[in-house]
Structures are given as C-alpha cells and as structure tokens.
Amino acid sequence: MKTNSYLFIINPAAGNWRGLKVVDKIKKYLARKKISHHIEVSQFPGHIRELVKTLSKNFTHLISVGGDGTLNELINGLDVNSFNTIGLLPIGTGNDFARNLNLYKNLYSDLDVIFNSKKHYSFDIGQSIILEEKSNEKKYYRFINSLGIGFDALVAKINQRSKHLNGLFSYLYAISLALIKRKDFIADITVDNTQYISGKKLLITIGNGFTTGGGFYLTPDAIINDNKLDLCLIDSISTLKLLRSLPKALFNKLHTVKEAHLLKFIEARVQMKDSVIVHADGEIVTESAKSVEITILKNELKIISN
CATH class of the missing domain: 3.40.50.10330 (Probable inorganic polyphosphate/atp-NAD kinase; domain 1)
Structure with a gap:
C-alpha cells in the first residue's frame, strides 16, 4: 500500500x-x-x-x-x-x-x-461548456459547488472586488450593490432533453452543494454524491419582492417563493437572448455568455468529510 x-x-x-x-x-x-x-x-x-x-x-x-x-x-x-x-x-x-x-x-x-x-466520500463535479457572444470557441469549466448565471454571478463579481468584509456580510454588501446594477435576461432552458422552460429570469443557479453566496440555500436539496445536479430558476421579479424573498433563501425557505423553481437533472442547456455574466464557484468565467451546457462528472474524486 x-x-x-x-x-x-x-x-x-x-x-x-x-x-x-x-x-x-x-x-x-x-x-x-x-x-x-x-x-x-x-x-x-x-x-x-x-x-x-x-x-x-x-x-x-x-x-x-x-x-x-x-x-x-x-x-x-x-x-x-x-x-x-x-x-x-x-x-x-x-x-x-x-x-x-x-x-x-x-x-x-x-x-x-x-x-x-475515515469518511472519504466519492463526489460529483459539474462540467460546463460555454459559448460567448461573437465567438465559436467552446470554453470548458468545471465547478465543485455551484455555477450561476445572471444576478448571483453579478453578486460574485462585486464580492470579488470588495473584500473588506468577510463571510455572509461580504455577500450581503455585494447584493445591495447588485440590486442597483441587476440586468434580468431572457433564457430558454432544456433539461434532460425532456423539459423545456422559457422566460425572463433573475438568475439561474446550478448547484452541486446546497448553498451558495456564503449561505444562501438556492439549491437546498443538492447532495454532492447523488449523481445529479440541482437547478434553481428565479423568474424576473420586482426589487421589492426580491428584497422580501432573499431572507427566505437565507433561512432555507426558498420553496415558498412562487417565482422560484427547483429541480434535479443530469444535463441541461441554457440559451440566452443576450450575453449574460456567469460564475463558477464564485469566480467570474465570462461576462458575455450566450449559451451554457451543463453535465455531471459522477463520483470522479474522493474528498475527506467529518
């Protein structure tokens, strides 16, 4: 050995x-x-x-x-x-x-x-393929916890540039600024080649882990070794409604927000009408994505758990 x-x-x-x-x-x-x-x-x-x-x-x-x-x-x-x-x-x-x-x-x-x-678990990894505006080159990015399109990616971008705070407070500060700069987008989403969703969205989040943004339960049912990824779609809503809904995401009550849609999947494709910002695990990978394909790498690596 x-x-x-x-x-x-x-x-x-x-x-x-x-x-x-x-x-x-x-x-x-x-x-x-x-x-x-x-x-x-x-x-x-x-x-x-x-x-x-x-x-x-x-x-x-x-x-x-x-x-x-x-x-x-x-x-x-x-x-x-x-x-x-x-x-x-x-x-x-x-x-x-x-x-x-x-x-x-x-x-x-x-x-x-x-x-x-002694707990060494096999776990899943997300794989994304991104096409940017005015480019035919496919860009590949893995993610271990989450990938976000739209509002939560904008929050991640602002958070990267304002590190004078730590933890949840850093993200709350970034959210307050993102509310001013938000840009909702029209997207067509195909899930597992069977389900089709279309409309104007605030954000699209794909989760392998159950929280993102320092503790927001956007994909609360996600499990890192269930061989599936979790999808959170939030429809375009008013800023006032968004402010009322954010605490529900923080306290794992997102399922009570009617504009939020949660489901599990193995592969998905998101096509945007206009270019949109995307993050992977809080790191900005592009600000001009036109399409994102997401698949899962099942139980590829082992990680130590408590």
Missing part, C-alpha cells in the same frame, strides 16, 4: 489574506505530528491550477487551503481519473462547499479531520 503523502496548496489571499496568516500555523502542526508533506503557496490567479497539474501525481492527498475559488482552481487543474483524495481547510469568504462536509471551520479541528477521519 502506498504511504500517504500530502500536498498543501495555500491561497494566501483567501479570506481577506487569512491564507497568508495560517501558513506558519499549518507548518507547526505538521511538524509536531511528523506528517510527510509539501506546501505550496500560490503566487497569482491560475497558479493553483498549474501547481496541481505539475505536482499532484506525486502525492496521495491534495489539501486545499482557501475558499470555493481555491477548490475551483484545484479541480480544474486535476486529472479526474487520478487517485488523489482531496481535503479542505475552509478559510475563504463564503466556504459554501465546506458545509457539505460537516467541517468545523476551525483550522486545528479541520486538520485533525484530514488526518483522522
């Missing part, structure tokens, strides 16, 4: 530069436990993807130290046919995917989970 070896990939900018602050703490913990490891600190956007492509084959475990965006880079750089097991130290702004793993959000407690937990 191959001896476990651990590659820690740390995003120093995660959680308002909390990533930089935990490097020494992680090193001291690993030294005290005498654990075979290697640490890499990313230097620029996209660096994590490069590190994973270059180094992952040399380790049994890849430990992502950051938020959902850090995990996104990791899974976009990883060969899904690899034998790596993934661990997570959630120190980002939203940490939505960590909610699916019952982690503590305490550095030392979560380090203990990585090295002591």
Whole structure:
C-alpha cells in the first residue's frame, strides 16, 4: 500500500489574506505530528491550477487551503481519473462547499479531520461548456459547488472586488450593490432533453452543494454524491419582492417563493437572448455568455468529510 503523502496548496489571499496568516500555523502542526508533506503557496490567479497539474501525481492527498475559488482552481487543474483524495481547510469568504462536509471551520479541528477521519466520500463535479457572444470557441469549466448565471454571478463579481468584509456580510454588501446594477435576461432552458422552460429570469443557479453566496440555500436539496445536479430558476421579479424573498433563501425557505423553481437533472442547456455574466464557484468565467451546457462528472474524486 502506498504511504500517504500530502500536498498543501495555500491561497494566501483567501479570506481577506487569512491564507497568508495560517501558513506558519499549518507548518507547526505538521511538524509536531511528523506528517510527510509539501506546501505550496500560490503566487497569482491560475497558479493553483498549474501547481496541481505539475505536482499532484506525486502525492496521495491534495489539501486545499482557501475558499470555493481555491477548490475551483484545484479541480480544474486535476486529472479526474487520478487517485488523489482531496481535503479542505475552509478559510475563504463564503466556504459554501465546506458545509457539505460537516467541517468545523476551525483550522486545528479541520486538520485533525484530514488526518483522522475515515469518511472519504466519492463526489460529483459539474462540467460546463460555454459559448460567448461573437465567438465559436467552446470554453470548458468545471465547478465543485455551484455555477450561476445572471444576478448571483453579478453578486460574485462585486464580492470579488470588495473584500473588506468577510463571510455572509461580504455577500450581503455585494447584493445591495447588485440590486442597483441587476440586468434580468431572457433564457430558454432544456433539461434532460425532456423539459423545456422559457422566460425572463433573475438568475439561474446550478448547484452541486446546497448553498451558495456564503449561505444562501438556492439549491437546498443538492447532495454532492447523488449523481445529479440541482437547478434553481428565479423568474424576473420586482426589487421589492426580491428584497422580501432573499431572507427566505437565507433561512432555507426558498420553496415558498412562487417565482422560484427547483429541480434535479443530469444535463441541461441554457440559451440566452443576450450575453449574460456567469460564475463558477464564485469566480467570474465570462461576462458575455450566450449559451451554457451543463453535465455531471459522477463520483470522479474522493474528498475527506467529518
């Protein structure tokens, strides 16, 4: 049996530069436990993807130290046919995917989970193919927690640029600004080649995890290993109605909002009349998408849960 070896990939900018602050703490913990490891600190956007492509084959475990965006880079750089097991130290702004793993959000407690937990689950990954306006080139992006089209992508964009707050407060601030800049869109959605939905939408969210945006239950029934993705469609509504509905998403009551439509699927296609902004795990992948195809990569990787 191959001896476990651990590659820690740390995003120093995660959680308002909390990533930089935990490097020494992680090193001291690993030294005290005498654990075979290697640490890499990313230097620029996209660096994590490069590190994973270059180094992952040399380790049994890849430990992502950051938020959902850090995990996104990791899974976009990883060969899904690899034998790596993934661990997570959630120190980002939203940490939505960590909610699916019952982690503590305490550095030392979560380090203990990585090295002591026997719960290593296979989990699904979302795969998107995006066509942009005035382009015939297909762009491929994986996502581990969620992909959003429209309003929640606009929120993600604003949140990326305003990191002076942390957690849910950061997203609430971004939502307040997004309400002013919102741009609803007309979309045709085909689900599993059987169901067709059309109309003007506020947002379309595809979830592998059950929350997005730092704790909003837009896909509350999502399970990371059920071999399906979850779809949330919210029709175009007035800003006043949206303000009344947002708390329901925060307290897992979205099913009471008549303009919200929730369902599970394996593959879907979204065609937009005009170009729309899209995020994957909180990272903006395009601001000019005309179509998005979504499929699922079933049980491709293993992750450590509590």
